[in-house]
Amino acid sequence: MENKPLYSVAATFDDVNKLIKAVDKVNEAGYTIYDVHSPYPIHGMPKAMKLKPSKLGFVTLIFGLSGAIFAFLFMYWVNVIDYPLIVGGKPFYQLPAYIPVMFEVTVLSASVFTIVWMLFIMFKFPNLSHPLLDTDYMKKVSVDRYGISIQAKDELFDLVKVKEFLKELGAEEVFEIYFKVDELKDKPKIFDKKFISFLALTTVIVSGITYFILNHLLFMSPFNWMHEQFRVDPQTTTTVFKDNFGMRNPVAGTVARGHLPYPFKGNPADAEKFLVNPLIPTKQVLELGKQKYLTFCSPCHGNFGEGDSRLRGQFPNPPTLHSDKLRNMKDGGIYHIITDGQNVMPSYASQITEEERWAIVHYIRVLQRSLNPKESDLR
Amino acid sequence: MRTIDYSIEPPVVEQNPSLSSINESIAKPLETKPTKGWYIAISISLTMLLIGAVSLGWTFYKGVGVWGVNQPVGWGFDIVNFVFWVGIGHAGTLISAILFLLRQRWRTSIARFAEAMTIFAVMCAGIFPAIHTGRPWLDGYLFPYPNQHALWVNFTSPLLWDVFAVSTYFTVSLVFWYIGLIPDLAALRDRTTNKIKKVVYSILSLGWRHSNRHWQHYEMAYLILAGFATPLVLSVHTIVSFDFAVSIMPGWHTTIFPPYFVAGAVFSGFAMVQNVLIIIRKVFKIEHIITLDTLEKMNKVMLATGMMVGYAYGMEFFIAWYSGNPIEQFVFLNRALGPYAWSYWIMVSCNVLFTQLFWFRKIRRSIPVMFVIAVLVNVGMWFERFVIVVTSLSRDYLPSSWGMYIPTIYDFGILIGSFGLFFTLIFLFIRTLPVVSIAEVKAVLPNSQPSHGGHN
Numbered sequence: 001m002e003n004k005p006l007y008s009v010a011a012t013f014d015d016v017n018k019l020i021k022a023v024d025k026v027n028e029a030g031y032t033i034y035d036v037h038s039p040y041p042i043h044g045m046p047k048a049m050k051l052k053p054s055k056l057g058f059v060t061l062i063f064g065l066s067g068a069i070f071a072f073l074f075m076y077w078v079n080v081i082d083y084p085l086i087v088g089g090k091p092f093y094q095l096p097a098y099i100p101v102m103f104e105v106t107v108l109s110a111s112v113f114t115i116v117w118m119l120f121i122m123f124k125f126p127n128l129s130h131p132l133l134d135t136d137y138m139k140k141v142s143v144d145r146y147g148i149s150i151q152a153k154d155e156l157f158d159l160v161k162v163k164e165f166l167k168e169l170g171a172e173e174v175f176e177i178y179f180k181v182d183e184l185k186d187k188p189k190i191f192d193k194k195f196i197s198f199l200a201l202t203t204v205i206v207s208g209i210t211y212f213i214l215n216h217l218l219f220m221s222p223f224n225w226m227h228e229q230f231r232v233d234p235q236t237t238t239t240v241f242k243d244n245f246g247m248r249n250p251v252a253g254t255v256a257r258g259h260l261p262y263p264f265k266g267n268p269a270d271a272e273k274f275l276v277n278p279l280i281p282t283k284q285v286l287e288l289g290k291q292k293y294l295t296f297c298s299p300c301h302g303n304f305g306e307g308d309s310r311l312r313g314q315f316p317n318p319p320t321l322h323s324d325k326l327r328n329m330k331d332g333g334i335y336h337i338i339t340d341g342q343n344v345m346p347s348y349a350s351q352i353t354e355e356e357r358w359a360i361v362h363y364i365r366v367l368q369r370s371l372n373p374k375e376s377d378l379r
Numbered sequence: 380m381r382t383i384d385y386s387i388e389p390p391v392v393e394q395n396p397s398l399s400s401i402n403e404s405i406a407k408p409l410e411t412k413p414t415k416g417w418y419i420a421i422s423i424s425l426t427m428l429l430i431g432a433v434s435l436g437w438t439f440y441k442g443v444g445v446w447g448v449n450q451p452v453g454w455g456f457d458i459v460n461f462v463f464w465v466g467i468g469h470a471g472t473l474i475s476a477i478l479f480l481l482r483q484r485w486r487t488s489i490a491r492f493a494e495a496m497t498i499f500a501v502m503c504a505g506i507f508p509a510i511h512t513g514r515p516w517l518d519g520y521l522f523p524y525p526n527q528h529a530l531w532v533n534f535t536s537p538l539l540w541d542v543f544a545v546s547t548y549f550t551v552s553l554v555f556w557y558i559g560l561i562p563d564l565a566a567l568r569d570r571t572t573n574k575i576k577k578v579v580y581s582i583l584s585l586g587w588r589h590s591n592r593h594w595q596h597y598e599m600a601y602l603i604l605a606g607f608a609t610p611l612v613l614s615v616h617t618i619v620s621f622d623f624a625v626s627i628m629p630g631w632h633t634t635i636f637p638p639y640f641v642a643g644a645v646f647s648g649f650a651m652v653q654n655v656l657i658i659i660r661k662v663f664k665i666e667h668i669i670t671l672d673t674l675e676k677m678n679k680v681m682l683a684t685g686m687m688v689g690y691a692y693g694m695e696f697f698i699a700w701y702s703g704n705p706i707e708q709f710v711f712l713n714r715a716l717g718p719y720a721w722s723y724w725i726m727v728s729c730n731v732l733f734t735q736l737f738w739f740r741k742i743r744r745s746i747p748v749m750f751v752i753a754v755l756v757n758v759g760m761w762f763e764r765f766v767i768v769v770t771s772l773s774r775d776y777l778p779s780s781w782g783m784y785i786p787t788i789y790d791f792g793i794l795i796g797s798f799g800l801f802f803t804l805i806f807l808f809i810r811t812l813p814v815v816s817i818a819e820v821k822a823v824l825p826n827s828q829p830s831h832g833g834h835n
Contacts, residue, residue: 020829036591039398039566040822044829046595054599060607078523078531087533097535100618103610104543111551111607115558118600119585123593127586141589142569144398222440223516 004178007131009162010149011171012140019146022169023048033154037141060114067109071102137175268336275332281362289363292356305367322371334361391484391823393667405813408663424802431796434789443513445789452772452784457511462764464504470648471497476608485673487819493652494556499804501549503797537621544618555604561587562818616644630710630771639691646684647760650753653677657750678743685734714770722762729759
């Protein structure tokens with residue numbers, strides 16, 4: 001009995017009015033470290049216990065405001081700075097459209113943090129080893145009794161006197177409440193074998209599941225990113241057409257747009273003579289030409305057309321594009337080389353559209369003039 | 380003639396039960412073996428849930444093409460059910476928050492249950508927008524997080540507001556509900572003799588000790604939450620209505636939508652709460668806690684909100700005419716007389732006509748009659764959403780793009796499944812947690828508060 005430290009002396013009452021009177025008396029007697037327990041909140045009890053009004057509202061205010069400000073700044077940053085995207089012709093910054101989300105975030109952060117603050121910071125929950133828990137006293141006050149518990153920590157505390165005092169107040173029963181020593185001693189051990197193996201097992205299971213989901217499940221039907229579709233793939237059969245061919249020939253006697261047969265095949269002279277560049281060298285055209293040149297031509301001809309191939313002898317090096325021959329060649333001639341190829345240089349007709357070919361020609365002219373500028377360019 | 384003294388508030392519970400008997404009667408269903416009736420009920424609801432699961436599995440496998448949605452009606456049962464369930468959810472927060480702020484003490488006996496219903500209904504609702512995206516396993520993209528596409532969501536879209544509104548609503552309702560449960564879980568903890576239950580209740584109640592130093596903050600927190608939940612509940616259905624009202628579809632693009640949706644939500648929610656409560660109080664013999672007076676008050680709320688909804692129906696027609704916009708006028712005539720007229724008239728008769736019976740005190744207090752009326756209200760409210768979604772989409776501006784919407788069995792399967800989920804959760808809830816707030820009911824019992832009241 002002696003080695004158990006005393007937590008408090010508690011008494012139960014069977015009537016609220018008695019309780020309120022008793023609390024007043026406890027206050028008068030000068031006890032300060034005490035608590036009142038009841039199965040439901042009692043009107044006027046905070047006043048009787050001389051408690052200061054709850055300051056929880058400030059927590060709500062702070063977290064609510066920060067929620068609102070955070071939501072606003074975040075949306076502003078997303079819509080105006082990080083990812084400006086015109087939607088419906090509206091401005092990037094549009095306060096009215098931010099209000100719903102701001103409101104929701106305010107409510108969310110205010111209410112969740114109020115509760116979290118109250119439970120975990122003010123009440124220091126979860127606290128399952130409190131001496132009051134699991135006592136007969138607690139079992140009474142959680143049903144139909146009202147209780148006062150005066151803690152041993154109180155300056156005026158004296159076991160015998162307090163017991164007497166509570167009985168005088170009309171207490172029904174008086175309890176001595178002790179700390180649970182074994183629970184106090186029982187500190188959780190992090191390096192406990194059981195705990196470590198539990199952690200290890202959880203890690204293995206969680207990472208296994210994650211690996212499975214990300215690398216396998218997402219590639220299985222129906223999660224497979226719409227890989228399987230009701231469409232006809234090239235080289236497959238179909239029941240839609242009578243001949244069961246998935247790929248179709250053009251209708252007899254027709255030519256698809258952009259696919260006119262090239263009339264100057266093997267005839268560079270005529271190509272140079274008759275073909276005229278339909279594009280004007282505008283900024284856009286030159287940009288397009290540059291992009292296509294760098295993509296398709298530069299590996300062999302070099303970024304500036306000087307014949308400095310990046311292919312390290314895997315393919316015969318082409319001549320420079322700055323030769324007099326090429327500078328004097330008409331646009332149609334270069335166009336022909338791209339379309340039809342020349343000796344070992346293959347045709348690029350299947351990769352580069354007609355328009356892009358003409359744009360490349362313009363770009364080659366730019367390259368040429370940058371090495372051999374005209375008089376007028378120097379001025 | 381009977382005279383009623385309106386200056387005295389009638390007691391919330393009848394028969395003046397003792398404090399301990401409240402614990403007894405509310406904890407009883409958690410401590411006894413389930414009855415045969417419960418097993419039958421849950422097997423029916425699980426069957427419904429299974430039907431839903433199968434339909435949903437098939438939808439996942441094949442894609443949303445198995446539903447009836449197509450051009451021009453791209454929003455079918457999925458969105459109808461979503462709005463319906465979110466609406467059902469509204470009664471809970473209304474009862475627990477708004478009536479709390481208005482100091483309606485009769486709410487105490489039904490608040491817990493209504494809150495639980497809110498949570499379950501929002502869960503049912505949440506399924507629909509998620510599956511309606513077609514590939515619900517990618518729904519994470521609905522939330523703004525720094526993803527590998529370097530893409531952000533469109534914060535100016537009502538559909539995104541909806542994501543925020545519904546998820547906030549769910550979280551806050553859950554917190555509200557849990558906060559209310561803590562003292563009751565503690566009471567159960569102190570009561571139970573079963574070891575496993577004791578551990579579970581102890582963990583869930585976090586070590587609550589019924590301390591008045593805690594009660595003081597607790598009540599403040601409850602007040603704050605109620606204060607936030609009130610505008611929240613109004614905002615949620617407002618934002619749901621923005622999904623429609625912010626678009627330019629005829630019949631959707633109206634400013635009456637937010638209040639009209641909120642009133643309708645409360646209306647259907649109360650009907651659902653009333654229906655389920657009637658069964659619960661009977662089965663668990665807690666008629667003295669959930670009293671006939673409480674049910675009558677709920678019927679009055681239904682009468683009021685039903686008339687608001689009726690007013691909105693009328694006002695929509697008036698505005699269509701008054702606007703002078705021929706397309707708007709056509710849409711409303713088409714609702715009442717077009718190919719979906721049957722659904723329109725189901726809606727009007729269930730929502731507006733039958734509820735007028737609640738003017739009679741006899742009917743307000745007759746359990747079978749009010750049960751039937753409330754069922755009809757929910758049928759009507761489901762059809763209201765059907766009318767709004769389908770009629771506008773099926774016949775909009777261009778007659779060349781008109782088309783009919785015919786739901787498939789998978790649509791019905793998923794609808795049945797959502798009811799299955801809802802009732803399964805309810806049946807599990809009534810066996811695992813106290814359906815009535817023990818602490819709150821005790822606080823409103825006669826003689827439970829100090830009589831001199833000087834401290835108030």
